[in-house]
Amino acid sequence: MISSILVANRGEIACRVFRTCRDLGIRTVAVHSDPDADALHVREADLAVRLPGATPADTYLRADLVVKAALDAGADAVHPGYGFLSENAAFARAVTDAGLVWIGPPPEAIEAMASKTRAKELMGVAPLTDIGAGDLPVLVKAAAGGGGRGMRVVREIGDLAQEIVAAGAEALSAFGDGEVFVEPYVQGGRHVEVQVLADAHGTVWTLGTRDCSLQRRHQKVVEEAPAPGLTEHVTARVYELAEHAVRATGYIGAGTVEFLVADGDTAHFLEMNTRLQVEHPVTEAVFGIDLVALQLRVAEGEALDPEPPSPRGHAVEARLYAEDPAASFAPQTGTLHRLAVPGSVRLDTGYTDGDTIGVHYDAMLAKVVAHAPTRTAAVRALAGALERAEVHGPVTNRDLLVRSLRHPEFTDGRMDTGFYERHLDELTAPAPDPYAPLAAALATARHHRFGGFRNVPSQPQLRRYRTEPDGTEHEVRYRHTREGLEADGVRVVHAAPDRVVLEVGGVRRKYAVATYGDRVHVNGAALAALPRFTDPSEQRAPGSLLAPMPGTVVRVAEGLTEGAAVTAGQPLIWLEAMKMEHRILAPASGTLTALHAAVGRQVEVGALLAVVQEEQS
Structure with missing residues (x-):
């Protein structure tokens, strides 16, 4: 019987597994890197073991250190979570060789599905080899790993060779395996x-189907169960193929078999993830089960019931990320x-x-899940909860999620994997x-008013704000009068540091206000308070390319030197942070007059990377 579990992971998934362990009376052990020393999963665990270092390669990907941590803490089982070592057969063997219980599939099953090329062969699907223009578009895909890393859509035959190399x-950088393959890209x-x-x-x-079609950078953003609108033929086919994958590999435990459904009636096998998935809560909600608890039962050798529970209702999950969707989903850091x-x-x-969102790990803050008797009710509940959520700190994708959930293509169940390609701008x-x-200004008005009443009308108070992340600047004017605060065209019903009520055209509008230094959150809006006058030292030369996020320079365009001619939209520099790669593009055609980026350099937000002098027309 399992009495103590080490979770070989961090963040949300570690907290998720710990929750089930607490319910079952099982002692929990966390591992942590130095940046995670005070992370929530460390605080929630009964015991914690430090993995010295900061990067995943030095810490959470060190199988030897994780196994030693389990033994030192007296754990008798290891749960891999998802990501990091969760689909590593060598790690699974190291766990069992150490006399610990492995809460996952047999190493042989992991190996059978670890390479997407071998998995496709097992399922009778062959990658493309002899590729011509008529085969386009195609998808170049890493044979190992997941999360959209090592994946490229190629639409022009002349781009294929360089995209395969990239x-x-x-x-190779993400998974230690540079093997890639090519398959048809189904639009x-x-x-x-x-x-x-x-x-x-x-x-x-x-356990039913899930639809995960809303993706950015080939990574899932919104998931739901069951997948809406599937024909009986497709549903039966994916069930058949999923069971075949399980029995063909001798699979034991929880896993996910993924497909691409084309033309509404054809299912193409993609891969099998030999672990628990990020989106598992929607399945739990619909079937009324705890998949982690069932994983533990299976690991202890118990038999499942002959048939699973019957599904009920519909569930939808949205992934809340610290990222700016309008800036190519650039990850964001700072205090939450x-x-x-x-x-x-x-x-x-x-x-x-109060936690800090750092640069070393995935930018996902949370998963928000709604379950209701119908899809319409679940989608509406989730959108409403996100709209009213308080998310104060770095820029997030919260507004994108709300708008996505309310978009007609999604509400009608007509979405596909190209959803954000078509609709991201809107x-x-x-x-x-x-x-x-105005609400932000009035909330702080009491801190800026002058003492004493004057018979002459006071001059309006002026405050300036910049809306984040779009950068729009606003000037707000108000004055203190005998009757209180006054603003043109607006009646101020109430003004306090945390709450403002305005009456506009006979309609009262309520604003919850939270201030953190020069940043103000008003309902769902984030504003930066600006000084009355610009500091000349903060001005940058036109064409300056600044780091949009803290990270590491992983690539500079080949042959790029000062004095080189560049064209608008040309990729110049690649940054990597929080498991994502971000390209810095030339803002205009012209000449590169300065280049400060170098491969391996660590940069902070706003660091000057290069300067492009625009050519004169």
């Missing part, structure tokens, strides 16, 4: 998957001052108020509340 380099396809669970006694559960989501939704997170277009800057 994908291989990224895959307008849907990403559909089947949750499976198998025991050591021959029972296999296929406040994270609170109202309503009867499930919140899985590895953060709490979904990220600024839609500021015109009265949010």
Whole structure:
């Protein structure tokens, strides 16, 4: 019987596993890097073991250190979570060789599905080899790993060779394996998957379907169960293939078999993830089960019931990321001052108020899950909860999620993997509340008013704000009068540091205000308070390329030197941070007059990378 579990992971997934362990009376052990020394998963665990270092390669990817940590802490089992070592057969063997219980599939099953090329062969699918222009578009894909790393869509035959090289380099850096392959890119396809669970006694559960079509950078953003609108033929086919994958590999435990559904009636096998998935809560909600608890039962040798529970209702999950969707989803860092989501939704997170979002790990802050009797009700509940959520700190994708959930293509169940390619501009277009800057100013008005009443009318007070992340600047004017605060065209009903009520055209508008230094959060808007006058020392030369995030320079365009001619939109520099790669593009055609970026250099937000002098027309 398992009495103590080490979770070989961090953040949200470690907290998720710990929750089930507490319910079952099982002692928990966390591991942590130096940046994670005070992380939520460390605080929630009964015991914690330090893995000296900061980067994943030095810490969470060190199988030897993780196994030693489990033994030192007296754990008798290891749960790999997802990511890091979760699909590493050598790690699974190291765990069992140390006399510990491995809460996952047999190493042989992991190996059979670890390489996407070998998995496709097992499932009777062959990658493309002899590729011509008529085969385009195609998808270049890393054979190992996941999360969209080492993946490129190629639409022009002349780009294929360089994209294969680039994908291989990224895959080698991310997974230690540079093998890539090419497969047809199905435009307008849907990403559909089947949750499976198998025991050591021959029972296999296929726990419904999930749709994960809303993706950015080939990474999932919104997931739901069951997948809406599938034909009976497709549903039966993906169940059949999923069970075949389980039995063909001797699989035991929880896993996911992924498909691309094209033309509404054809399912193409993509891969099998030999672990628990980020989106597993939607399946738990629909089937009324705890997949982690079932993983533990299977690891202890128990038999599953002959049939799984019956599904009920619909569940939708949204991944809340610290990123700027309007800036190529650039990851964001800083202090998360406040994270609170109202309503009867499930919140899985590895953060709490006051935590720091660092540069070393994935930018996901939380998963928010709504379950209801119908899809319409679940989608509406999730969108409403996110809209009212307090997310104070760095820029996030919260507004993108709300708009996505309310987009007609999504509400009608007509989405596919190209959703954000078609709609990102409209979904990220600024839609500021015109009265949010006024509310921000009035909330701080009492700190700026002059003492004593004067018979002559006072001059209006002026405050300036910049809406984040779009950068729009606003000037707000108000004055103190005998009757109180006054603003043109607006009646100020109430003004306090945390709450402002305005009456506009006979309608009262309520604003919750939270101030952190020069940043003010007003309802869902984030504003930066600006000084009255610009500091000349902060001005940059036109054409300056600044780092949009803290990270590491991993690549500079070949042959790029000062004095080189560049064209608008040309990739010049590649930054990597928080498991994502970000390209810095030339803002205009012209001449590179300065280059400060060098491969391996660590940069902070706003660091000057290069300067492009625009050519004169």
